[in-house]
Structures are given as structure tokens and as C-alpha cells.
Amino acid sequence: MMINARSLPRPNAHDRYRPVYHFTPPSGWLNDPNGIVHHEGRWHVYYQHNPTQPTWGDIHWGHASSADLLTWRDEPLALAPSPTTADGQGCFSGSFAWVNGTPTLYYTGWQNGVQTQCRATSQDLMTWEKDANNPIIPHPPEHVRQDDFRDPYVFQHGKRWYMVIGASLHHDRGAALLYRSDNGQQWTYLHVLHTATRTDQGVMWECPNFFPLGDRWVLVVSVWPKLGARYFLGSFEDERFTAEREGVIDGDGGAFAHLTAVGPDGRLLQWAWIDEQRHRDLIVPGGWAGVLSVPRQLALVDGDLYVQPVSELTQLRDKLLCGGEVLIGPTEPTGFQGTHLDLQLTLEADIEHPVHLSLLCSPDRSEETILTFDPGARLLKLDRSRSSLDPRVNRDSQRVHLALRRGERLELRVLLDGSVLEVYAGGRACLTSRLYPSRTDSVLGRLTAERVTAGTFTVWTMGEDKGPPR
Structure with a gap:
């Protein structure tokens, strides 16, 4: 039997794990x-x-x-x-x-x-x-x-x-x-x-x-x-x-x-x-x-x-949630929320301490996914151990080697799209993952550093007005 893909119904558009711009x-x-x-x-x-x-x-x-x-x-x-x-x-x-x-x-x-x-x-x-x-x-x-x-x-x-x-x-x-x-x-x-x-x-x-x-x-x-x-x-x-x-x-x-x-x-x-x-x-x-x-x-x-x-992906940016210069520290996190986001983070050169970006957090942080750049270990790490309370999802952590040159600033581009996460580090390293939080209120995000660090941080919502297929 010949099947025409155009005639197949798309599954529930309200599926929270289904991406909108992937x-x-x-x-x-x-x-x-x-x-x-x-x-x-x-x-x-x-x-x-x-x-x-x-x-x-x-x-x-x-x-x-x-x-x-x-x-x-x-x-x-x-x-x-x-x-x-x-x-x-x-x-x-x-x-x-x-x-x-x-x-x-x-x-x-x-x-x-x-x-x-x-x-x-x-x-x-x-x-x-x-x-x-x-x-x-x-x-x-x-x-x-x-x-x-x-x-x-x-x-x-x-x-x-x-x-x-x-x-x-x-x-x-x-x-x-x-x-x-x-x-x-x-x-x-x-x-x-x-x-x-x-x-x-x-x-x-x-x-x-x-x-x-x-x-x-x-x-x-x-x-x-x-x-x-x-x-x-x-x-x-x-x-x-x-x-x-x-x-x-x-x-x-x-x-x-x-x-x-x-x-x-x-x-x-x-x-x-x-x-x-x-x-x-x-x-x-x-x-x-x-x-x-x-x-x-x-x-x-x-x-x-x-x-x-x-x-071309920048054309899908909708609402600017936060943007500009920030001082990132351990006690006063920079907060935001959303499940379909485009985030850009640039840090001052030659940092020597870890910086953490948390995504899809619940208010009590019982669910939370943490992306960490550790310059000492020369690693970009994704901690998924608390990404979901559901034991039927993969919660293994991921990592990739990332060694910055002397005088080089960390530049992160993070694309979050429902359950899909893509992380690009200055073009030289990439991490791709899936996240399935079980709580509907796991939509919060926070940016922290183990010592006060200067940088720029912008967050946009993505794909809300993507429009019909072209």
C-alpha cells in the first residue's frame, strides 16, 4: 500500500516534549x-x-x-x-x-x-x-x-x-x-x-x-x-x-x-x-x-x-526575556523561564571557576538539568541526573572536551526546544541531548557562577509564531 505523508495526521500539537522549531x-x-x-x-x-x-x-x-x-x-x-x-x-x-x-x-x-x-x-x-x-x-x-x-x-x-x-x-x-x-x-x-x-x-x-x-x-x-x-x-x-x-x-x-x-x-x-x-x-x-x-x-x-x-534561526526569536551585561555570582542567580528558548552567553576571558546554566527546573529544584563549563577540567558537562523524576527516561550525564585558549572568551549558544537541547561552544564543541521533566512547572532557568563573573546573557522565546509550512 502506498502511503502519502501529507495525508498522515500529525500527533497532538500540545505534546510538551515535541519540538516546535526542530x-x-x-x-x-x-x-x-x-x-x-x-x-x-x-x-x-x-x-x-x-x-x-x-x-x-x-x-x-x-x-x-x-x-x-x-x-x-x-x-x-x-x-x-x-x-x-x-x-x-x-x-x-x-x-x-x-x-x-x-x-x-x-x-x-x-x-x-x-x-x-x-x-x-x-x-x-x-x-x-x-x-x-x-x-x-x-x-x-x-x-x-x-x-x-x-x-x-x-x-x-x-x-x-x-x-x-x-x-x-x-x-x-x-x-x-x-x-x-x-x-x-x-x-x-x-x-x-x-x-x-x-x-x-x-x-x-x-x-x-x-x-x-x-x-x-x-x-x-x-x-x-x-x-x-x-x-x-x-x-x-x-x-x-x-x-x-x-x-x-x-x-x-x-x-x-x-x-x-x-x-x-x-x-x-x-x-x-x-x-x-x-x-x-x-x-x-x-x-x-x-x-x-x-x-x-x-x-x-x-x-x-x-x-x-x-x-536563519534568529528569525524565529520572539520575546526577549533578558538581555545585556550581567554579573553572575553564586548567591543571586539570573533567572528566566521557558521551554522553547534561544540563549546566548559570553563570559569574560580567562575565567578559572565553573559557571552553571540550569534549565527546566521545578520551583523546588527536584527537577533540574545543569549545563556546566569547568575551565579547570576543560569540560563542558550536562548533568541530567535530576532532569526528570520519571525513571523511564535516560538521565545519564554527558560531556565534551573544551579547552579555551589564553585570552579566549567562552561563547555558548543554547537551543532548547521542548525535549530537545543543542549546545554550541564557540563552534569548537557541541553537545546534543533530550530532556523529559515530569512536572509541568519545570520551566524555570537560572545562571550562576562559583565566583563573580562578568558577561553578557540574552534569552529569547522561540518559534511561537513560526507560521504554516512553506
């Missing part, structure tokens, strides 16, 4: 963002989707589009499993490419535990025809299992097409495999593009991206199982990648399956999947699961990868 599916399950492209004035984002249940399974490709990166219109489903074929049990993740002017999706088919690479084409980005020769890559190379072979990322370099596939070597080390094609249809395996060299780099690499940025090439991989996203910076010459630097995009696995695309203005934008971190019993009644991050802009700064929310 994209969610009309109903059912969402995970990885897939092919992303800008065409004729609109962004098109495809994504992993179960249209009938808010749980993983029966994976299709959902589709949404936007003229402004802020408001999204649900489009018809792009891909659905075809029984008895290579994708009979799921159309898994992949990417988009213009091949000789034809919109083309590359994706992983799943059938009876076997992963193969498939292809579909379109004339209008709405209806897609699967290649009669699917699977176009039926087998992995030596030392890669048939179920460790997925998520093709396709790009053109010079006159040739290249595909990078996520894999595991000997089911022990994450790897990105490189293929080459002259026409985007027949593919030749070349070699391992890059592989894990340490145990903390993971057993399996999923959702690889490989793209130029400035004078460098960037390889982004999602480290399975849910160990976050890593990037490697280096050179790509003679079809060989030499990694020179590495880092973490999202610490502690809060976001996953990052996917990158170039906009008409040359900006390099990226989306990621933010999963549910609560028990199935709490998810199913709501009828939806999974969120995409806000669009993020990537840049190369001082030879390293920087990640920030796109500037």
Missing part, C-alpha cells in the same frame, strides 16, 4: 537524515522513516522540503521496501547526487540480514524509480561482513564519481570504503579510504560523509554503537586520503548520522538525527519518535572544523 516526522519513526539537496529555491531533506509506527522497522525514506530552513512541508514518501527484492525489508541510509543532470538516490537495501547498495532516479524529486539492476553493489569486499556494509555517500571529483561506504573490517574496526565509477551506475572497489586506528574510534563506522572544505578534505563518520560523530581533516590526492587532524562533532553520542550538503550560496550545511531517550512505553502513546537537529553550518577556522547553527 523537524519531526508527521507521525511514526524518524532516524538518519538521508539525501539532502537544494533545488529551485527549496531545500529537500529525505530521512529514515517508519510511517506507521513510532518504532524502528519497515524503513522507508520520508521527505520534507523548506524554502527557508525554518518551516518544513511534508512531501510524499520517496522510497518504500519492495518485497522479495534487495530492499525488501528496508531502504536504509544513503545520499543524493545529480548524475548527468538526473536526481539520483543511493541507498542501502536490507533483506534477510544482507546489506547491498541500490539506486533510484527521479525527474521531479517527488516520485522515484528504482534501478532495474539493483543491487548495483551486491557484495562487500574481503574482510567486510555482509551486515557491516552500508550508507553510501556519493560525490563527483574531477570527471569521475566516487562512493564512500561505512563498514567494519573483520567486525573489529570501523572503516570507510572507497569506490569509483565513470557513470554513477557501475562501480569498482578501490580500497579502504580510512580506518579506525584506536579502540575508541569504534567497531563500525556508519553514515560516512567525505567532502572538500577550503583547502582540506573532511571525512565525517558516526561511530557505532552510538559513540558520537568524529571527523578527520586531511588531503585527498591520487584517490588516497591522508588524515592530519581529528576531532569530535557531537560528544557522547547525543546526535548521530550527520549528513552534509552544499547550499546555493556556497555554505556547507549539516543535519543530524537526535534520538528518543525514553522508554518505549512513553513514546508509543505520542505517535512520533525522532528529531532532526537544526541545520548547522560548517567552516574551517584556524585549520579546524567549526560547527554553528545557521543564521
Whole structure:
């Protein structure tokens, strides 16, 4: 049965955990963002989707589009499993490419535990025809299992097409495999593009991206199982990648399956999947699961990868709750309240003591989530131990390394959207999380420091007048 996403009812708009300015599916399950492209004035984002249940399974490709990166219109489903074929049990993740002017999706088919690479084409980005020769890559190379072979990322370099596939070597080390094609249809395996060299780099690499940025090439991989996203910076010459630097995009696995695309203005934008971190019993009644991050802009700064929310998000700011210069101390917190907010905090340079930002607090603070920058430990930490009184939600704490240079000020951008939290630290560190307070009065916030600290702090409400889809 063909399902049209536009006909599916959106779950209760009054669901307090459902974000208002992050994209969610009309109903059912969402995970990885897939092919992303800008065409004729609109962004098109495809994504992993179960249209009938808010749980993983029966994976299709959902589709949404936007003229402004802020408001999204649900489009018809792009891909659905075809029984008895290579994708009979799921159309898994992949990417988009213009091949000789034809919109083309590359994706992983799943059938009876076997992963193969498939292809579909379109004339209008709405209806897609699967290649009669699917699977176009039926087998992995030596030392890669048939179920460790997925998520093709396709790009053109010079006159040739290249595909990078996520894999595991000997089911022990994450790897990105490189293929080459002259026409985007027949593919030749070349070699391992890059592989894990340490145990903390993971057993399996999923959702690889490989793209130029400035004078460098960037390889982004999602480290399975849910160990976050890593990037490697280096050179790509003679079809060989030499990694020179590495880092973490999202610490502690809060976001996953990052996917990158170039906009008409040359900006390099990226989306990621933010999963549910609560028990199935709490998810199913709501009828939806999974969120995409806000669009993020990537840049190369001082030879390293920087990640920030796109500037368009400021258009969603509504009421200014507080703003201006502040003296932050331990006894008189700067207070605010709200569940859909955009916060910016800039502190004086060379602070030596922790600063705390509390969110979604109840009046008695029995529920409270605390974001702390500890300059001595060089950590940005998110304490979720009291984020909810409900034991069925994930309350593990998260952290990411953040070492400020001498004379550098801390600059935090915090996006709170119902249950979604994204934290950006000067472009150099990112934490993504989910928060599910059980009390309806857990809406308060406070800013404190262990010693008096000067800074600027602004808080806006967000998305109250987002308007209809465009």
C-alpha cells in the first residue's frame, strides 16, 4: 500500500516534549537524515522513516522540503521496501547526487540480514524509480561482513564519481570504503579510504560523509554503537586520503548520522538525527519518535572544523526575556523561564571557576538539568541526573572536551526546544541531548557562577509564531 505523508495526521500539537522549531516526522519513526539537496529555491531533506509506527522497522525514506530552513512541508514518501527484492525489508541510509543532470538516490537495501547498495532516479524529486539492476553493489569486499556494509555517500571529483561506504573490517574496526565509477551506475572497489586506528574510534563506522572544505578534505563518520560523530581533516590526492587532524562533532553520542550538503550560496550545511531517550512505553502513546537537529553550518577556522547553527534561526526569536551585561555570582542567580528558548552567553576571558546554566527546573529544584563549563577540567558537562523524576527516561550525564585558549572568551549558544537541547561552544564543541521533566512547572532557568563573573546573557522565546509550512 502506498502511503502519502501529507495525508498522515500529525500527533497532538500540545505534546510538551515535541519540538516546535526542530523537524519531526508527521507521525511514526524518524532516524538518519538521508539525501539532502537544494533545488529551485527549496531545500529537500529525505530521512529514515517508519510511517506507521513510532518504532524502528519497515524503513522507508520520508521527505520534507523548506524554502527557508525554518518551516518544513511534508512531501510524499520517496522510497518504500519492495518485497522479495534487495530492499525488501528496508531502504536504509544513503545520499543524493545529480548524475548527468538526473536526481539520483543511493541507498542501502536490507533483506534477510544482507546489506547491498541500490539506486533510484527521479525527474521531479517527488516520485522515484528504482534501478532495474539493483543491487548495483551486491557484495562487500574481503574482510567486510555482509551486515557491516552500508550508507553510501556519493560525490563527483574531477570527471569521475566516487562512493564512500561505512563498514567494519573483520567486525573489529570501523572503516570507510572507497569506490569509483565513470557513470554513477557501475562501480569498482578501490580500497579502504580510512580506518579506525584506536579502540575508541569504534567497531563500525556508519553514515560516512567525505567532502572538500577550503583547502582540506573532511571525512565525517558516526561511530557505532552510538559513540558520537568524529571527523578527520586531511588531503585527498591520487584517490588516497591522508588524515592530519581529528576531532569530535557531537560528544557522547547525543546526535548521530550527520549528513552534509552544499547550499546555493556556497555554505556547507549539516543535519543530524537526535534520538528518543525514553522508554518505549512513553513514546508509543505520542505517535512520533525522532528529531532532526537544526541545520548547522560548517567552516574551517584556524585549520579546524567549526560547527554553528545557521543564521536563519534568529528569525524565529520572539520575546526577549533578558538581555545585556550581567554579573553572575553564586548567591543571586539570573533567572528566566521557558521551554522553547534561544540563549546566548559570553563570559569574560580567562575565567578559572565553573559557571552553571540550569534549565527546566521545578520551583523546588527536584527537577533540574545543569549545563556546566569547568575551565579547570576543560569540560563542558550536562548533568541530567535530576532532569526528570520519571525513571523511564535516560538521565545519564554527558560531556565534551573544551579547552579555551589564553585570552579566549567562552561563547555558548543554547537551543532548547521542548525535549530537545543543542549546545554550541564557540563552534569548537557541541553537545546534543533530550530532556523529559515530569512536572509541568519545570520551566524555570537560572545562571550562576562559583565566583563573580562578568558577561553578557540574552534569552529569547522561540518559534511561537513560526507560521504554516512553506
